[in-house]
């Protein structure tokens with residue numbers, strides 16, 4: 001029989017009073033077995049934001065140096081940098097540090113912005129967490145490249161958005177370990193996606209030409225516009241791109257004008273953008289074909305505290 005909570009509280013209070021009244025020492029309650037068991041895992045420690053920033057920066061720097069050593073064929077240097085990457089915790093610790101950046105108290109996960117834009121474009125219903133109207137049959141397919149979690153905002157619409165999550169290093173079930181650059185090209189339309197998310201992934205790629213290749217490759221994985229789609233899909237098929245703000249605002253080789261030129265050349269139109277003090281978010285719709293224009297490394301501005309982030313399209 002379940003006793004009401006108030007009754008239990010009162011009874012506890014009375015027993016305590018009775019024991020005190022008798023001047024008796026309150027007998028220590030026997031601990032349950034589970035309390036006596038040694039913990040199976042240590043509670044997860046939270047990194048300070050300073051520490052996670054240092055880990056992320058060091059990983060990016062070493063990763064770039066490693067790619068450069070490999071490009072030059074300097075195997076000895078590459079091996080010593082690989083060792084330094086491991087000493088910094090490797091990809092796993094880097095991912096843990098990045099994941100902390102997704103926690104609610106540090107701004108939350110970036111897919112919140114994507115959901116907001118899909119709702120604004122009437123692709124998703126704002127209140128019911130469904131695809132709008134009778135389009136519920138049209139399940140959207142989303143490829144999240146660089147996925148660290150299966151619980152992000154974008155994953156909260158399982159009836160309407162079918163998620164495919166990949167990462168170079170899978171952290172949990174539901175995320176496939178796969179390099180997007182090696183994912184087999186779609187054999188048919190059913191291997192393509194309505195939405196591809198590259199959130200803080202492009203800046204992870206150490207080589208400027210590989211970044212351009214990644215953006216180009218996205219166009220091959222997005223579905224082609226299908227006029228028979230029932231949903232108001234004016235923003236689809238779409239690329240959700242998130243970059244650290246300094247990549248666009250403080251680089252010698254990339255500014256927003258150059259980024260937009262690259263995307264336009266690849267066949268994208270800008271639908272939404274948002275900037276916060278740390279990040280910039282873009283929603284691009286694939287509206288046309290790539291015009292195969294090359295974009296080279298070219299200085300667009302200079303300054304002592306600027307970075308060299310760059311995207312080359314070959």
Ligand SMILES: C[S@@+](CC[C@H](N)C(=O)[O-])C[C@H]1O[C@@H](n2cnc3c(N)ncnc32)[C@H](O)[C@@H]1O
Pocket residue numbers: 091095098099102110145146147148166167168169178179180181198199200201204205242
């Ligand atoms: C900073 S984390 C981004 C995590 C998350 N998307 C976010 O917005 O916080 C970058 C992730 O991208 C992954 N990544 C980079 N290049 C990739 C590729 N070619 N294919 C799959 N994952 C990749 C890395 O393994 C890493 O986990």
